[in-house]
Amino acid sequence: MSPPLELLAATAWFWIFSIGFLISIVTSIIFLLSPSFYWAVVLYAFWIWYDRKTCERGGRPVLWVRQWTWWRYMKNYFSYKLVTDEDVTLDPAKNYLFACFPHGMLPVGTFSAFVDGYQSLFPNHQAFTTVLNIQFWVPVIRELFLSIGAVSVSGPSIKHLLSEEKGGNIVSILIGGADESKYSQPGKYKIILNKRKGFIKMALQTGSPLVPVMTFGETDVFDQLDFPGLQFVRNLVKNVLQIGLVIPIGTYLICPNRVPVVTVVGNPINVTKVEKPTTEEIDALHQQFVDSITKLFESHKHKYVKDPAKTMQILGIQFAPLRVPLERRFQTLAAASWFATLAFGGFVALFLSLYLLFTRLWWLMSIYLGWMYLDRHVCERGGRPLNWVQSWKWWWYFRDYFPLHLAAVPEAKLDPKRNYLFCAFPHGVLSTGVFNAFSSNASEFHQLFPDHDARVATLHQHYFMPFFRDFALSIRGISASADSINYVLSRPEGGKIVVLMPGGAAESYFSRPGQYKVLVKRRKGFVKLALKNGTPVVPVLSFGETDLFDQVEGPTIRRFQEFVRKFLGMAPLLFIGRGFFQYSFGIIPQRREVTTLGKIHDIHY
Known part of the structure; x- marks a missing residue:
């Protein structure tokens, strides 16, 4: 394939999915103020309201969109690979919760893996990824997200897919979310996990096996600019819009770096269904998952990390047990x-x-x-x-x-x-x-x-x-x-x-x-x-x-x-x-x- 086209595809992918919502909102306002097109915007707004629950009911994936050549160009730019840890097999009668790390500036690995439905590894499953609910209120962008298999990251949305009796669903969640993107720097692997236990509770309530997923090279795609006062602006944007604010620096400043990206799917952690899990049960499964994702990183870093001496840092508040011997x-x-x-x-x-x-x-x-x-x-x-x-x-x-x-x-x-x-x-x-x-x-x-x-x-x-x-x-x-x-x-x-x-x-x-x-x-x-x-x-x-x-x-x-x-x-x-x-x-x-x-x-x- 042509390197310039691959660079163009990767750059367009990044900027459309990162600031496309702003372009869409501004364009919609312009059309709304136009005497000739305001009626189309009003009708489309009614459609969005009518269709608002689709993102919580399994979405609306469109096969031909997921097979666009554009995605292939983009993945070739990063020499993208999807592999498994040892011989991972999934039961077609079960639903699985894929917990993915790290988020990076924009998750190349998670997107590349699910956009073709993990078909190369798990042909008997249909894959979905979760994004912020606010994305499904943005004109045009919502349709693009729905067509590639994205659903809302809300509890009801995830539970709907994981509760399918026939099984065969994969739901991918970026556990660190927008907060994790600010720690994305080349050569560093910092993930937010210690306080993130909602996905653990969801897995217990639905009895869905947990699958640790690690993408190597994700944090090398962009470096980022930092300066005094940026943290305040980040927190403001995060609280108001629920999105992470980062200022990326890549090839030619605005293009992603051409680095190899490899997503490794770990062994599933079997989960027994508990409708009302206790704090102790959640903490126990959470610790098991922490050990599993750490082991996955340590097992594969020698193949995919430039400096194998690097370790993964798990961020977030790690609470001490309440029951500790007096001594x-x-x-x-x-x-x-x-x-x-x-x-x-x-x-x-x-x-x-x-x-x-x-x-x-x-x-x-x-x-x-x-x-x-x-x-x-x-x-x-x-x-x-x-x-x-x-x-x-x-x-x-x-x-x-x-x-x-x-x-x-x-x-x-x-x-x-x-x-x-x-x-x-x-x-x-x-x-x-x-x-x-x-x-x-x-x-x-x-x-x-x-x-x-x-x-x-x-x-x-x-x-x-x-x-x-x-x-x-x-x-x-x-x-x-x-x-x-x-x-x-x-x-x-x-x-x-x-x-x-x-x-x-x-x-x-x-x-x-x-x-x-x-x-x-x-x-x-x-x-x-x-x-x-x-x-x-x-x-x-x-x-x-x-x-x-x-x-x-x-x-x-x-x-x-x-x-x-x-x-x-x-x-x-x-x-x-x-x-x-x-x-x-x-x-x-x-x-x-x-x-x-x-x-x-x-x-x-």
Whole structure:
């Protein structure tokens, strides 16, 4: 076939189905205002009203339209293929619900698969796809949708087809819908599924098997333009018109990219009919489907994805089960309180102290501030650890939440007469592995190094914050200044360990799940300290540290973070964790295993 015709067919298909409704509406208004044609528009409007239920009663597919050469040109442009996972067969006496991902800018795979009725794979079934109900109120466009086998995405429409007693129907639904289109970017597979359970309920009520369908290459068809303020406009259009607003960028700007698109139909999930399914039944089937679509993606990405290391990200709020053992609730609370204390405790304590100075307790606060002044050097003289604080039961709950482990390579034996400098990487959002390993008694530290006492070096600014300083000191904290570290490493009796994070606050910017980026090439101060004291250096890695939080990033955000870090020495991160009752966002770390591991390197004078 002619490449120019294929390009024209693909481009025309995209723009007719994406903005054709606007052209149709504007044209209808023009004809309505014309003295010669207004009567035709009025008659057609009556026809639309009379025919309004057709989209909910199986539609009106027209075979010759579904066999247009135009569709063939369009599919050839994308080198489109429709395949199955292993040997998928469908029972002609059953109706099937095809749950399709991803939506993309405009679903090339889903359209190409159903427009010929899946005849190449399932000749005994008639295929329908679902589109927004508003499309069937748009003149002319509604007729095109009906003729190619589209029906309304409403509940009654889907239930009508899936309830056919003779079977033989396939109903395709793009579960992510218009919302999913804004995440469509080349090489990325982000689908909205966690909160989408209506199709699960429909499958249970009709007893229709669920079929996961994944289209590879869908997100490569277009890139899209994004800029500040677009999200607000998107939400407005979505709320008013129920359509997704995207600004595509393709070949010659307006043409789809010529990329291979492959739709893979997975194995059906058999469903037992339940007229009134319970929440537990819906959740169980939903989880089974999530596992199935994930397996389908992982099984075929090596064939159809340019970078097989890519993973599929399932978006949407994932709620935690309501029935959770009490111990796990305590673990979650311990992790949340630890993070809140370390991230915000200093500032809360500072504001509380300022408030108390203007109350009747001003004299008590003044005495405490005087004590702080007299005690200001303790953070540089080995600190003031309190064993009873380090032995709180709370730290055991905190450890088991992730869980956290401390390990050492077999040859990591410490001389009890020497001091050691442990250099820990990566920093992460908050150094969870380091805290557990060296600041509490819940770790294996004393079993691994029974003859040594650890100190964790943190920002000097922490010891100027009322109350918070005492907490930091009690859990083996000392200042990260050179004088402080020198003081501990120069103890003649030995048996001291200073734990330092050379990457510091700047390294936390690079903390992303699955990535390990450390700042060490230009960080040589710790080497100078080790040489000065003849202290062995122990590199320490916390595996899993970067998986506990994701974070929001951007050029403007980074400039603000750098501005604050230069003045305060702390990096203000916009982190994304989980909540108490859902796993999708919040300030609580994700429940991921973290193992902290070290190996000794001796340094001589």
